[in-house]
Amino acid sequence: MKKLQNSLYITRDSAYLHKERETLLVEQTVEGQRKKLLQIPIHSVGNIFCFGNVMVSPQLMGFCGENGTQLAFYDAFGRFQARVVGKQTGNxxxxxxxxxxxxxxxxxxxxxxxxxxxxxxxxxxxxxxxxxxxxxxxxxxxxxxxxxxxxxxxxxxxxxxxxxxxxxxxxxxxxxxxxxxxxxxxxxxxxxxxxxxxxxxxxxxxxxxxxxxxxxxxxxxxxxxxxxxxxxxxxxxxxxxxxxxxxxxxxxxxxxxxxxxxxxxxxxxxxxxxxxxxxxxxxxxxxxxxxxxxxxxxxxxxxxxxxxxxxxxxxxxxxxxxxxxxxxxxxxxxxxxxxxx
CATH class of the missing domain: 1.20.120.920 (CRISPR-associated endonuclease Cas1, C-terminal domain)
Structure with a gap:
């Protein structure tokens, strides 16, 4: 049976997601200072859902596409906007x-x-x-x-x-x-x-x-x-x-x-x-x-x-x-x- 990997939901405006070695780093700029909100092993995340004004680094987008990690973007109402799609797989x-x-x-x-x-x-x-x-x-x-x-x-x-x-x-x-x-x-x-x-x-x-x-x-x-x-x-x-x-x-x-x-x-x-x-x-x-x-x-x-x-x-x-x-x-x-x- 497939393992139920973690889904990460980013809901804070101005959050910034990027890849640091083999970890996923979530930061937010508060009063001009970048504050770390979360850092976790990137391979433990199966899905990343971003809501509102969230920024994602190109390196992290590339990693998600290569490894089949779903990265999707929504507006503040929860309406789907876009997702990162890697190479075509399957039979x-x-x-x-x-x-x-x-x-x-x-x-x-x-x-x-x-x-x-x-x-x-x-x-x-x-x-x-x-x-x-x-x-x-x-x-x-x-x-x-x-x-x-x-x-x-x-x-x-x-x-x-x-x-x-x-x-x-x-x-x-x-x-x-x-x-x-x-x-x-x-x-x-x-x-x-x-x-x-x-x-x-x-x-x-x-x-x-x-x-x-x-x-x-x-x-x-x-x-x-x-x-x-x-x-x-x-x-x-x-x-x-x-x-x-x-x-x-x-x-x-x-x-x-x-x-x-x-x-x-x-x-x-x-x-x-x-x-x-x-x-x-x-x-x-x-x-x-x-x-x-x-x-x-x-x-x-x-x-x-x-x-x-x-x-x-x-x-x-x-x-x-x-x-x-x-x-x-x-x-x-x-x-x-x-x-x-």
Whole structure:
């Protein structure tokens, strides 16, 4: 099993990252003086995520590219901007199999992903009902999501699949506000993006962006092309396959993490700022808390529904990338998506 390497999140403005011998040095200029914030062995870092105004030396960029360490840049809202990509790796025969599968219009991979997403969304709602008691609105959505899963299982038309996926998301986020404790002080009026219009959306979009880049790195690690997807159409600069696999993790991983932080009142409404266009962004301390919580969540273990083995949450993207590669090679009859039980 792949070792779960450390992910390093840089959230301080004006931080400077560079390579010093075999260590990674993080510094920040404060009142004209350069202050060392962190120095660690560089080979112990699997991913580096930079948020806001962060500078990285060319030597460190080169090292990341040569050694497969993912280096990604985001703005203060958590929107992905760029990443350092090294030389192409992986089996060319696997990538050719991926392209043939996409070009042939095979629909079962996309269908399995959508079914897993809807099923996991339903389980999140069911867990809320078990914990907090009956709720007519949520129960109605749970029933409709169950119907959608049944209708999807024999579906082969990609357009109809996306229609069902869109309907399921509409119902799910329609009751999402009811999953938030009234004492927390947050109101979720519906899903908004680019920019998010409320703190809940800001946290969701931020974590979706972070996780999608980790999934992209996992796909490259097994030799797949993250830009060629089965569910999301190809678009220049978009990692469509990473977005495909992200659908499996939205509700059970990201949504539950955000809800936990809100309902435990670890984050508060005043932990966010609003720009002149109405976009909501997290303050630095809030962003740091979210990333620390995400790192802790990645260390937790779950039983994988297909493998039947204990797997760290942080390794799930790598496991799903491996399973997808095995299917494309012909070792598995179908791709088994991750779904929450």
């Amino acid at each position: 060319v025969l696997l990538r050719r199999a991926q392209f043939r599968s996409v070009d042939s219009g095979e629909s079962h991979i996309a269908r399995n992903i959508v079914v897993a997403k809807v099923q996991s969304s339903r389980v999140v709602l069911q867990r809320h009902l078990r914990t907090y008691g009956p709720n007519l609105d949520i129960s109605t959505v749970v029933g409709r999501l169950r119907q959608i899963v049944a209708e999807l299982k024999n579906q082969t038309d990609p357009e109809r699949m996306m229609g069902f996926e869109g309907e399921a998301a509409h119902h799910y986020f329609g009751v999402f506000n009811q999953l938030i404790s009234s004492q927390a002080g947050f109101i979720f009026g519906g899903r908004t993006r680019r920019p998010p219009k409320d703190p809940v959306n800001a946290m969701l979009s931020f974590m979706y962006s972070v996780l999608s880049k980790e999934i992209s790195g996992a796909l490259q690690g097994v030799g797949l092309d993250p830009q060629v997807g089965f569910l999301h159409k190809e678009r220049p600069g978009r990692d469509s396959l990473a977005l495909d696999l992200l659908e499996e993790f939205r509700a059970p991983i990201v949504d539950r993490l955000v809800l936990t932080l809100i309902n435990r009142q670890q984050v508060k409404p005043n932990d966010f700022t609003t720009d002149i266009l109405g976009g909501i962004a997290m303050k630095e301390d809030t962003r740091r808390l979210l990333l620390q919580s995400w790192q802790a969540r990645k260390q937790e273990e779950i039983t994988h529904p297909f493998l039947g083995e204990k797997v760290a949450v942080g390794l799930l993207p790598h496991v799903q990338a491996m399973l997808l590669a095995q299917h494309l090679r012909g070792d598995l009859a179908e791709y088994p998506p991750y779904f929450h039980r």
